[in-house]
Structures are given as structure tokens and as C-alpha cells.
Amino acid sequence: MTFVFFCKWRLKLGDLVFSNLTKAFSWLAFLLLICVLLSLIVASAPALHAFGFHFLLSDSWDPVNGDFGALSAISGTLMTSVIAMFIGVPLSVGIAVFISEISQGKISKTVRTLIDLMAGIPSIIYGMWGLLVLAPFLSNYVQPQISDAVENIPILEDLFGGPPLGIGIFTAGLILAIxxxxxxxxxxxxxxxxxxxxxxxxxxxxxxxxxxVVRKVIFPYVRKGMIGSLMLGLGRALGETMAVTFVIGNSKQLTSSLFMPGTTISASIANEFNEATGRLYPASLLELGVILFVLSCLILGFARLFLLRINKKSEGAKI
Known part of the structure; x- marks a missing residue:
């Protein structure tokens, strides 16, 4: 009896330690997230106090006079991410359907291997390729034709107007899509x-x-996972730094044209943090980091709410 009691006590103790350990790991991840956010807020406090909410609405960026605003960086981040998702999502879905449902044997394995190799390429290589190969190609063969085609259409002319520089918001979005x-x-x-x-x-x-079968069987069965996968890609697009820095042009001017240079939050921080001096300049860059952090959390939060709505609808349909 003593031996049996000892074995049961040992099993219960092991389960208790294991469950508490995994719970501690979960809370550790949450605490790390909070610590990162709090450290960014504390470091950006001078800019938060100096500019307040106006920082989000201003496109001014003048380190000499100490006048800073985040609107151009926020706009560039959202525009490049939308372009990346608009181009990348259909291609990704098509590749996944081809490999999982259409191709067989060596073709499927070869394409899957190439996709995995693409994921392992450093972002700086994508940026260098975009600057040296993609940007000249777009400048010489793509952007002039598009600009000429939309010359007399007001909305499209504003969206695709400007000189064919090659570098710009569209190029950055295309690199992110890849x-x-x-x-x-x-x-x-x-x-x-x-x-x-x-x-x-x-x-x-x-x-x-x-x-x-793909549209009515596969997609509904994995729709929750699909949304999570799209959010993974969107998070990658929002936070990418080096590849975007190479090809976006790093201009702080607010523009509606996709062919004009712009900037993103991460590119601004990477470009200017080393040379930021004084009190407000580094604090403003850190406030950009706070904005990117909050923006990512909001997008993921909306995705979770969307999943909850889908779950409620599916439960209501079952009832």
C-alpha cells in the first residue's frame, strides 16, 4: 500500500510541476511583451509629452527644428503591406493548391523545396536584388507604360503618377509580396x-x-487556419525592415502615388536611429516603434474578433 501511495503521489506531483511550469512559460511570454511595450513607452516619453496625439496626424519630419510626425511613416507602412497582401495572398493560395491538390511526385517536392528555400533567404538579399534588378526593370519597362496608360484618368493618375524612378512604395510592396x-x-x-x-x-x-472541391470543401474546412496564415504574412510585411529600406526611397513626404518614394516605420527607425541626437529625435523614433507595436496588436486583435464571429455563425448554423 505504501508503494502504491508513493507512486500515485509521485505522478500527481509530476503533473502538478509540469502544468505549473508550462503555465509559467505562458505568463513569461506575456510579461516579456508587456516589458517591451513599457520600455518603449518610457523611452519615447519626451516625444509623447511634446507632440501628443498630433504626432499621428503630422507628416512633418524636421530633425533640425525638432518637429516630428508619424503620418508619412504610418501611411507608407500600410500602403506597402496592402500591396504585399494584394499580390502575395492569391499567389500563395495558388501555390498551395497546386502543390497539395494538383501536382504529384517530383514536381510537388521540387516546388515545395523551392518555397522553403525562399523562406530561408535573408531579407537583405531581397533588398539588394530589388535595388539592383527589380527597380531598374520597373523603371525601364513597367512604370512608364502604366503611367502613360492612366494619364487621362484622374484617380488612377494620382495613384500611378510620377517619374519612373524604380524605387518607391510599389517596389517595396512587391518585394514584401515575394x-x-x-x-x-x-x-x-x-x-x-x-x-x-x-x-x-x-x-x-x-x-x-x-x-x-477546393472552394466548397477545402477552404471552409481550413478557413480558421487560413486567416491565421494570412495574419502571419501580414505581420511579416508590417515589420520587415532591411529589404524595404533598400527600395522604398526613404522619403518623409506624404504622397498618394505608389511610384513615388516613401518610408515605413521600421525603415525610418533603421535609417536614422544611429544618427539620432538630442532629446526629441530618438524619442520620436521610439514612439514610431510604439505605434508599430500597437498597430500590429490591433490587426491581430481584429483577426481574432473575425475568427470569433466565424465561430458564432458556424455554431448558429449547426443549431
Whole structure:
């Protein structure tokens, strides 16, 4: 009896230690996140006190006179991320569908290997390739034709106007699209392959086409994971630094044209933090970091709310 009691006590103690240890790890991650946010807020306190809410609405960036604003950096961050998602998401979904549902054998393995290799390329290599290869190509062959095509259309002319410099917001968004493709497509491939074969076979058995199986069986089955995968790619696009710094032009002027130079929050911090002197200059750059932190959290929060709405709708449909 004593031996049995000792064994049960040992098992309970082991479970208790294991559960508390994993709980501590979870809280550690949360505490690290809070510590990062608090340290950024404390370091950016001079700028927060000097500019207040006006910092978000001003596009001024004058280190000489100590006048700073985040609007141009926020605008560039959102514009490049939207371009990246607009281009990268359809390509990623197409690649994932091809590898998981269409291709077979060596072709599938080869494409999957290439996608994994793309994820391992350092971001600075993407930036150098964008500056030396992609930007001249866009400047010589793409941007002039697009600008000429939309010359007499007011809205499109504002969006795609300007000299064909090659570098700019559109180029940065295109580089980001290429960079997020392996992250999104790799996760989608695993999700699509996790769909039970019996569901797909049943759909094929009643005469569904491959497109209908993908749209009506696979996508609904993995939609929660798909949203998480897209948020992973969006987070990568929002926070990317070096590749964007090479090709965006690093201009603080607010512009509506995608072909004009601009800047992002991360690119501004990377470019100017080493040379930031005085009291307000480094504090303003750190406040940009706070804005990027909060912006990322808000986007992820909206994604979670969207998932909760999907869950409620699906539960209501079952009832």
C-alpha cells in the first residue's frame, strides 16, 4: 500500500510541476511583451509629452527644428503591406493548391523545396536584388507604360503618377509580396493536406469539379487556419525592415502615388536611429516603434474578433 501511495503521489506531483511550469512559460511570454511595450513607452516619453496625439496626424519630419510626425511613416507602412497582401495572398493560395491538390511526385517536392528555400533567404538579399534588378526593370519597362496608360484618368493618375524612378512604395510592396509568399504558402500546404480525404472523395463522387472541391470543401474546412496564415504574412510585411529600406526611397513626404518614394516605420527607425541626437529625435523614433507595436496588436486583435464571429455563425448554423 505504501508503494502504491508513493507512486500515485509521485505522478500527481509530476503533473502538478509540469502544468505549473508550462503555465509559467505562458505568463513569461506575456510579461516579456508587456516589458517591451513599457520600455518603449518610457523611452519615447519626451516625444509623447511634446507632440501628443498630433504626432499621428503630422507628416512633418524636421530633425533640425525638432518637429516630428508619424503620418508619412504610418501611411507608407500600410500602403506597402496592402500591396504585399494584394499580390502575395492569391499567389500563395495558388501555390498551395497546386502543390497539395494538383501536382504529384517530383514536381510537388521540387516546388515545395523551392518555397522553403525562399523562406530561408535573408531579407537583405531581397533588398539588394530589388535595388539592383527589380527597380531598374520597373523603371525601364513597367512604370512608364502604366503611367502613360492612366494619364487621362484622374484617380488612377494620382495613384500611378510620377517619374519612373524604380524605387518607391510599389517596389517595396512587391518585394514584401515575394517575401511573404513562402510563409503563407507553406502553412497553407500543410492545412490543405490535413483535410480528410473522405470529404474530398465524397465531393468528387457527386460530380464536383476540382475547383468546386477546393472552394466548397477545402477552404471552409481550413478557413480558421487560413486567416491565421494570412495574419502571419501580414505581420511579416508590417515589420520587415532591411529589404524595404533598400527600395522604398526613404522619403518623409506624404504622397498618394505608389511610384513615388516613401518610408515605413521600421525603415525610418533603421535609417536614422544611429544618427539620432538630442532629446526629441530618438524619442520620436521610439514612439514610431510604439505605434508599430500597437498597430500590429490591433490587426491581430481584429483577426481574432473575425475568427470569433466565424465561430458564432458556424455554431448558429449547426443549431
Amino acid at each position: 517575401m511573404i509568399i513562402p510563409y503563407i504558402s507553406s502553412t497553407l500546404i500543410d492545412m490543405f493536406r490535413s483535410v480528410p480525404p473522405v470529404l474530398k472523395e465524397a465531393a468528387y463522387g457527386i460530380g464536383a469539379t476540382r475547383f468546386e
